Amino acid sequence: MRRRHLLLAMAGMALAMGGAERPTGLQALAAKRGLVWGSALSHTALADAGLAALLLENVGTITPENALKWEATEPEPDRFDFRPVDRILAFAQQNGLSVRGHTLVWHHQLPPWLEELPAKELEKAMERHVRTVAALGRGLIRSWDVVNEPIAEHGAGLRRSLWLVRLGPAFISHALCWARLAAPGAQLIINEYGLEGDDPITARKRSTLLALIDRLRRDQIPLDGIGLQAHLLAPGSGSPQFTTLASFLQELHWRGLKVQITELDVSDRELPADIAVRDARVAETYDRFLEVVLREPCVEQITTWGLSDRDSWLNSTFPRSDGLPQRPLPYDEHLRAKPLRSIIAARLIQTTPPMEPIPSRRHGSVLPIGHHQG
Numbered sequence: 001m002r003r004r005h006l007l008l009a010m011a012g013m014a015l016a017m018g019g020a021e022r023p024t025g026l027q028a029l030a031a032k033r034g035l036v037w038g039s040a041l042s043h044t045a046l047a048d049a050g051l052a053a054l055l056l057e058n059v060g061t062i063t064p065e066n067a068l069k070w071e072a073t074e075p076e077p078d079r080f081d082f083r084p085v086d087r088i089l090a091f092a093q094q095n096g097l098s099v100r101g102h103t104l105v106w107h108h109q110l111p112p113w114l115e116e117l118p119a120k121e122l123e124k125a126m127e128r129h130v131r132t133v134a135a136l137g138r139g140l141i142r143s144w145d146v147v148n149e150p151i152a153e154h155g156a157g158l159r160r161s162l163w164l165v166r167l168g169p170a171f172i173s174h175a176l177c178w179a180r181l182a183a184p185g186a187q188l189i190i191n192e193y194g195l196e197g198d199d200p201i202t203a204r205k206r207s208t209l210l211a212l213i214d215r216l217r218r219d220q221i222p223l224d225g226i227g228l229q230a231h232l233l234a235p236g237s238g239s240p241q242f243t244t245l246a247s248f249l250q251e252l253h254w255r256g257l258k259v260q261i262t263e264l265d266v267s268d269r270e271l272p273a274d275i276a277v278r279d280a281r282v283a284e285t286y287d288r289f290l291e292v293v294l295r296e297p298c299v300e301q302i303t304t305w306g307l308s309d310r311d312s313w314l315n316s317t318f319p320r321s322d323g324l325p326q327r328p329l330p331y332d333e334h335l336r337a338k339p340l341r342s343i344i345a346a347r348l349i350q351t352t353p354p355m356e357p358i359p360s361r362r363h364g365s366v367l368p369i370g371h372h373q374g
């Protein structure tokens, strides 16, 4: 209860600081602390003037939600279709936004032809795909999710995707090297979900990922950062905790990696129907999560998976058992700001990143930490 009062007070303060009528955009608040704020969007959503205006008010970077996935970009072998993504790139260019490239090598949303290829052909197809798609939007696409979700669901080892089964673990190194050739100026990212919590599966996923990173580092494979998808779940009971997250982020930092929060949203599927209860618990989860990540200097950008509840993927992929639409994002289905939006703003204003250097365990020296890169 005390925490809830605090949240409301913080929300009020954010409104006061941003002016009562038009609160300061999230990107403007993020930029003040050297961070970039972003949102995913579909190319069709751009036709909605209301949503486009909200995006321009709040974000500095956008992620095509589906338009860069393999089934969209290369529906048939060597026939590329960049029309949907071109609309998003044009919107970004016209409005001075950067773009996150999502995603080059994943096990979902693949065209059927790919799944039938023998290993040698599959490897060639991957090279052609990565080299062609990663060359898009030079200058605009500042980071690429080169490999998405490579860790096994329960955390032990790599995921037995078609890539791993047919090409072996080297598929990750190959994808990163080809991406570097095609997009020499872009940050290369491995993006993964389920890295945020305090449960044993998360702990296993983290160690598998750290071992993968160490192997890539040893082999001098290019890798600039890790994406934490952060599809979070508001807990049905108890308070949201992210007790072990800060030390995991520091492990990444010690390895010289940047961290991007790439797909943030909070599902309310374990909560009762009451909207006030759901909104409060979702907001509390965001607040606690942001409080932790905003303190870590390696975190340089935060993207939510959409801006408005209307566009959330959760209702089709993880629906509530009562069928009610979920409320996982800062704007409601009518594109009106929810209290959550003010809570996010207040967190951006309030949480200061540490200014003192963080000791590097690896080199026994001290890494200089300034403000984040914009």
Ligand code: XIL
Pocket (backbone or CB within 6 Å): 065, 066, 148, 229, 263, 313
């Ligand atoms: C989701 C999209 O939001 C949906 O529209 C699509 O039907 C399925 O994929 N992790 C990812 C994203 O990396 O690409 C997924 O996006 C959500 C989970």
